[in-house]
Amino acid sequence: MYARIDTDELAGALYDEVSVLSVGDILLRRARQHPGRVLFRFLDEQGREEDVLTYGDAWRRSSVIAAELAGQGAAGDRIALFYPAGLDFIVAFLGCLLAGRIAVPLNLPSRRRVDRCQRILRDCGCRQVLTVAALEEGLRDILAVDADLPLAWLATDTLRDEAEVAAVLPPPADDRIAFLQYTSGSTSHPKGVMVSQRNITTNLRMMRNAWELDHRSNTVFWQPHHHDMGLILGQLLPIMLGNETVLMGPNTFVRQPLIWLDAISRYRAVLAGGPNFAYELAAQRWQPGRLEDCDLSSWRIALNGADVVRATTLERFAATFGPLGYRPATMLPCYGLAEATLFVSGGPVSELPRLRSIDARAAESERRVTDDLGGTGRIVVGCGLPSQEIDIAIVDPATGERLEADRLGEIWVSGATNALGYWQLPEQSAAIFAAEIADEPGCRYMRTGDIGFIGADDGQVYICGRMKDLLIVDGRNLHPEDVEYTIIESHPLIKPQSCAVFEDERGEQRRLVAVVEADRELKRALPDIEKVLRMQVRRAVSEEHGVAIADIVFIAPATLRKTTSGKVQRSLMKQLYQQDGLDLLQPVAVSDAV
Secondary structure, three states, X not given: OOOXXXXXXXXXXXXXXXXXXXXXXXXXXXXXXXXXXXXXXXXOOOOOEEEEEEHHHHHHHHHHHHHHHHOOOOOOOEEEEEOOOXXXXXXXXXXXXXXXXXXXXXXXXXXXOHHHHHHHHHHHXXXXXXXXXXXXXXXXXXXXXXXXXXXXXXXXXXXXXOOOOOOOOOOOOOOOEEEEEEOOOOOOOOOEEEEEHHHHHHHHHHHHHHOOOOOOOOEEEOOOOXXXXXXXXXXXXXXXXXXXXXXXXXXXXXXXXXXXXXXXXXXXXXXXXXXXXXXXXXXXXXXXXXXXXXXXXXXOEEEEOOOOOOHHHHHHHHHXXXXXXXXXXXXXXXXXXXXXXXXXXXXXXXXXXXXXXXXXXXXXXXXXXXXXXXXXXXXXXXXXXXXXXXXXXXXXXXXXXXXXXXXXXXXXXEEOOOOOOEOOOHHHHHHXXXXXXOOOOOOOEEEEEEEEEEOOOOOOEEEXXXXXXXXXXXXXXXXXXXXXXXXHHHOOOXXXXXEEEEEEOOOOOOEEEEEEEOOHHHHHHHHHHHHHHHHHHHHHHHHHHOOOOOXXXXXXXXXXXXXXXXXXXXXXXXXXXXXXOOOEOOOOOHHHOO
């Protein structure tokens, strides 16, 4: 059982009624109780405070936007949100919720993302775009869509911040759609996940209870606001908690990850986190003496999710930042996905992550998890206990049968946190969100597409990879994430999140291919070390996985295709490879193939 949480002055009504209150209702109550309390601080690229938003400001500004939206269109209209990193996005998003409009958070289009953005606008039937004045003209030019889909534009930062606005009645936490979270599109065209008001509130409550959070639990986040982790965890959870949260742009973190740690120290954050690569990057960029006054002792929960969690990363991060007050038990691996709103499993807090060394051969051939006591097995990290409000089943994807603990299968999730389905895709929605386990009729499950197991001894969820990305090499089932990690670990010049591994089925044999993105340092060194580097990569993969890489190609910096949440788009990289569309640094000679 989770501990009873000591909450603030809103404890009585707010926390008892949280199952029926929407985010807008919670914000209104907090704005009335403590309008001057800081909700968000936003840091610039140097880690300095650039903007501050109080609870009162958040309610007032979002109400102004809601009143403006109420004067045009109708409830249920889809509203696209294009915002740079900062605090303008969250008040626009809240304004959409208060007005009963369906928000569609989107990443700012770049040269490679214009088609994706246009496709989403057409898919959701968007009629209006919210942004800031500085970006409006440029966005109008590059986001021109079909003539039969005209767009109305509103620069929300130009609206008068009225002291009093017309009364806004926040919608209840029911099943009306709150926003569309377009999936990252790592294996297909993006699909709009329909997230309801009830989904949001349920998921926020699950996280609050699982991690024992309250209004004193300050947080620091850098994830993009158009991504489910950045939106739900970084920007909506603070409203439920009534805490103070520090935000920064994802580019700030990627360029200077130590600013993230400094912010945790300065603002005495209890909760902060990111994908596994965030911890790898921070440890890589550590410089002795850089954070002399940094004190990480307040950090109680270091969330690690959205990617495969690596035991070596946990060890490296703890060894690097232990002298600054970081504790290994702070690390809290977790699991979630947009189709479940966000959070599925993670916790309990203040316990060391669970590590298991399993027999890789048995897992690959028999889909059975057995402990490897010889020290040569594959180390997998537990992603915590499922929330008490959902059911997780491990299912044989071929037969639909529920599997027992310590058996590998597809992860299925049932509960009120599951989204309503995919926007205007009824057949796919039924297949994914209304699955039934064989011989267990009447209970709807959501198929995640992730492969994993439930630990027999600890009940934790262990994630092993994606079904669609599974590699079948010489009769063995391999997860590309594992091979990519081995390649990254094989040489210090190969950086995290810089590799894509896939199969090339052309010809008579299936060939394993690795595409490695070079940063500027590797690009300079490559002419001198290319031959040695290829040998090291091949040796490491052969020794670790027992398979041979037929082709290794190096591509130019910033050309590895990733989703908006930072995941490698393997299917797209495979397509580019087969079409000779990669920006190669060194053409691969035929004689290089094994």
